[in-house]
Amino acid sequence: MSAIGPSTRRPTRQRSAVVESLGAVADFVSAQDLHARMRAGGNAIGLATVYRTLAALAADGVLDVLRTADGEAVYRRCSTHHHHHLVCEVCGRAVEIEVPFLEDWAETVGGEHGFWNVRHTVEVVGTCTNCQTGKP
Amino acid sequence: MSAIGPSTRRPTRQRSAVVESLGAVADFVSAQDLHARMRAGGNAIGLATVYRTLAALAADGVLDVLRTADGEAVYRRCSTHHHHHLVCEVCGRAVEIEVPFLEDWAETVGGEHGFWNVRHTVEVVGTCTNCQTGKP
């Protein structure tokens, strides 16, 4: 569960296929969605493997994970530095944002309470410009 | 889904029971959890009703909703002031913390990108003092 161990992670056809397919998508995709896309693209891979691989990549910090409003996990390849997202809860559009002071603050407040190895998650959601006007 | 229609909402025994039970819990609770607590407290209510009621209350803006790491929806009565938690990922101990500047910042960054009705979630996790020593 903590598993920060890079220990034994073997490169396989499926693993690189997942990474590659993920690169072909600009936005966040769910495991189900990615699996469907891969299959559609003639890439034979098991659903369980997609889940496992995404989880492993996320654990390695290669992917960003967040949850849609209905609880589905969605993934996206992320850049090397830590950042957060502003997500439209209507259309799902995501904007990458930064919270410079937050990084330090998290460390600090963690330290103050005697916490170690502190990580944080920030999600900001709202309604984007497009979706404000087109309200049903 | 958008459902801002107050339209027809009838006060019932169950509805007020849910609100009351929710008030008895300081932290976030899942629908399952709340249902179990209510039953345990001798409050007969159906699981589906708990789900429906929580969803309705959340739609009315009476409740805060967020998702745990494993996708479970958790609810909390909107308190007057917004705060966050520092959670130990080993023992689950939670410390209440505040991020004053974050509130403003979320508004600001949302506005900059044309987002409306911006809400945010912050989760800070780490390993607390007690659990550091007992590391395998």
Next chain:
DNA sequence: GCGGAAATGAGAATCATTGTCAACTCGGAT
């Protein structure tokens, strides 16, 4: 008190995610 609309509840249905386990594949040693 009556009638209809809204709400409830028990259980089935749905759906994402995880577990199981035998078969397979990779990388290093022979």
Next chain:
DNA sequence: ATCCGAGTTGACAATGATTCTCATTTCCGC
């Protein structure tokens, strides 16, 4: 190049939260 063992895969079952169904009950205005 071949063999071996550990990591990996995939089909399917299992789990678990959430939603749906529909007959029954409750609330509110008349």
